[in-house]
Amino acid sequence: MNGIAYTRYELLRTFRNRRFFLFSLGFPLIFFWLIAAPQHNKVISGTGLTYATYYMVSLASFGTMMSMISTGARIAGERQAGWTRQLRISPLSVRAYFRAKVLTAYAMALSSLLLLYISGSLLGVSLSAGRWLAMTGLIMVGLLPFAALGILVGHLVNTDSVGPLMGGLVSILAFLGGAWFAITSGFLHAFGQFLPSWWLVQARNVALDGHAWGARGWITVAAWTAILAAGAAWAYRRDTARV
Amino acid sequence: MTTQAIAQLDGATIEPSGGVCLHGLVKSYRGPEGPIRAVRGIEVSIAAGETVALLGPNGAGKSTTIDMLLGLSKPDGGTVSVFGRPPREAVDAGLVGAMLQTGGLIRDLSVRELVGMMASLYPDPMDVEEALEVTGLNATGGQRTHKLSGGQTQRVRFALAIVCNPDLLVLDEPTVALDVEGRREFWSIMREFAARGKTVLFATHYLEEADSNADRAILMAHGRIVADGPTTEIKARVGRRTLRATLPDVNQSSLAGLPGVAAAERHGAVVILSCIDSDQSIRALLEQYPAAKDIEITGGSLEDAFLELTGEPDADGPDADKPQPGTR
Numbered sequence: 001m002n003g004i005a006y007t008r009y010e011l012l013r014t015f016r017n018r019r020f021f022l023f024s025l026g027f028p029l030i031f032f033w034l035i036a037a038p039q040h041n042k043v044i045s046g047t048g049l050t051y052a053t054y055y056m057v058s059l060a061s062f063g064t065m066m067s068m069i070s071t072g073a074r075i076a077g078e079r080q081a082g083w084t085r086q087l088r089i090s091p092l093s094v095r096a097y098f099r100a101k102v103l104t105a106y107a108m109a110l111s112s113l114l115l116l117y118i119s120g121s122l123l124g125v126s127l128s129a130g131r132w133l134a135m136t137g138l139i140m141v142g143l144l145p146f147a148a149l150g151i152l153v154g155h156l157v158n159t160d161s162v163g164p165l166m167g168g169l170v171s172i173l174a175f176l177g178g179a180w181f182a183i184t185s186g187f188l189h190a191f192g193q194f195l196p197s198w199w200l201v202q203a204r205n206v207a208l209d210g211h212a213w214g215a216r217g218w219i220t221v222a223a224w225t226a227i228l229a230a231g232a233a234w235a236y237r238r239d240t241a242r243v
Numbered sequence: 244m245t246t247q248a249i250a251q252l253d254g255a256t257i258e259p260s261g262g263v264c265l266h267g268l269v270k271s272y273r274g275p276e277g278p279i280r281a282v283r284g285i286e287v288s289i290a291a292g293e294t295v296a297l298l299g300p301n302g303a304g305k306s307t308t309i310d311m312l313l314g315l316s317k318p319d320g321g322t323v324s325v326f327g328r329p330p331r332e333a334v335d336a337g338l339v340g341a342m343l344q345t346g347g348l349i350r351d352l353s354v355r356e357l358v359g360m361m362a363s364l365y366p367d368p369m370d371v372e373e374a375l376e377v378t379g380l381n382a383t384g385g386q387r388t389h390k391l392s393g394g395q396t397q398r399v400r401f402a403l404a405i406v407c408n409p410d411l412l413v414l415d416e417p418t419v420a421l422d423v424e425g426r427r428e429f430w431s432i433m434r435e436f437a438a439r440g441k442t443v444l445f446a447t448h449y450l451e452e453a454d455s456n457a458d459r460a461i462l463m464a465h466g467r468i469v470a471d472g473p474t475t476e477i478k479a480r481v482g483r484r485t486l487r488a489t490l491p492d493v494n495q496s497s498l499a500g501l502p503g504v505a506a507a508e509r510h511g512a513v514v515i516l517s518c519i520d521s522d523q524s525i526r527a528l529l530e531q532y533p534a535a536k537d538i539e540i541t542g543g544s545l546e547d548a549f550l551e552l553t554g555e556p557d558a559d560g561p562d563a564d565k566p567q568p569g570t571r
Binding site: 005006009012013014016017078081082083085086088089090091092 | 313314336343348351352360407
């Protein structure tokens with residue numbers, strides 16, 4: 001019951017933090033325009049997708065992954081400030097705390113997604129309403145493992161190391177997921193499919209024929225969600241000792 | 244939930260065990276050089292409405308005790324009861340407000356919003372404006388939390404602790420970062436709140452804070468309670484009194500032999516007697532040496548009492564936590 005007002009204040013705080021907001025939303029957008037704009041109608045060989053479509057989803061994956069994992073930075077900061085302990089001596093449940101964090105991250109992710117969709121449309125990406133929705137739905141589901149990862153990171157590291165860790169993690173995951181350039185064969189192709197970021201990026205294939213994930217995609221995302229959620233729960237319990 | 248809490252409190256005023264009860268508490272945690280026995284079996288019972296100071300040097304086990312009282316950590320042994328409930332339940336019912344030793348504020352909210360956010364978590368909170376009023380923050384309500392002075396931040400933290408309208412207020416070294424003026428202000432706000440019939444427990448290593456703000460002091464050292472009683476009684480129990488007088492031409496050793504005198508010193512015409520029983524000493528002195536004048540008797544400070552009870556100065560030494568061979 002008490003979580004709703006708390007979530008509202010969390011959202012308010014996030015959207016008020018102008019620098020965080022601008023950087024989180026700005027970078028994927030700048031990347032997108034730099035990469036996709038010069039040749040937006042050209043089809044990337046082996047994918048059947050135009051630069052605009054391909055990089056719209058790639059950078060949406062990158063940006064939304066960042067949004068989710070930055071939950072970790074916020075949690076790490078609140079832990080370091082001692083705020084988490086203050087909340088623990090209030091009736092706010094752990095569940096409600098994490099729910100607020102995850103919902104806030106999703107709000108950021110949706111904002112980032114919306115801006116990239118608008119940019120994509122301006123560069124000629126045209127999909128039916130159903131496909132826009134399907135793509136959005138897949139990305140939202142594909143972000144679940146990253147929501148858990150954010151909480152895990154937030155309880156595992158301190159504020160000094162959370163920045164480099166997040167940057168590195170997201171870059172590697174985006175690269176191996178095929179966000180920067182198409183990985184169509186070889187070891188990286190085989191390996192990438194075991195990663196949650198691969199399937200996030202695969203949401204772009206909705207633009208081709210309406211389908212993006214087979215059973216393998218769903219299973220991989222579900223497995224990572226379960227593993228990382230268990231990890232997050234472990235990290236939280238380990239962390240509740242006095243810092 | 245609220246009516247139940249009130250019923251509990253009413254009961255508590257008649258029966259002291261309705262307040263806070265720590266029974267046989269034991270807690271160790273892992274340190275860099277093996278386990279640290281932070282709390283080694285303490286018994287505390289605080290009646291509703293009391294203001295109690297938990298006094299001790301750094302590493303005495305005060306914060307560990309407070310963590311267990313608040314349900315932030317689980318005791319290895321013993322039980323905690325807050326108004327007859329386990330700590331977590333008391334917290335959920337909004338009976339407990341606390342200011343922890345470390346704790347910043349989160350940014351990007353105004354003071355009023357932050358206090359409002361905390362209030363929104365509780366079943367029966369105080370009105371936000373009232374919490375700001377009590378803590379003298381009316382004029383600061385619109386300011387962002389990351390733009391406050393140290394004293395203001397501490398008052399906001401106090402507002403966060405009381406906005407749930409708690410029956411028990413726990414403060415862990417609340418004035419540690421404040422200057423003299425900030426401290427004075429803080430304690431006057433605290434006393435005003437305590438006067439509403441609240442139970443207050445505060446940890447401090449400033450002896451004068453315990454002396455002037457608490458009815459009762461519990462002295463901790465090495466994870467144990469070494470004294471527990473009214474602050475005045477603790478002073479009286481161990482604090483020797485000093486008797487000064489101008490009295491030339493009297494031999495020092497005969498002064499030391501007066502009843503109630505533990506030691507005598509002479510500085511020129513002035514004699515300084517350290518007395519175990521100053522009442523007896525002054526009578527004997529005047530009887531035997533009617534020429535004594537400029538007589539002055541001063542009480543021992545809580546600081547002296549503390550040194551005597553804990554057997555060591557209020558030091559930050561890392562050894563404070565280690566088991567001392569052969570002590571107590």
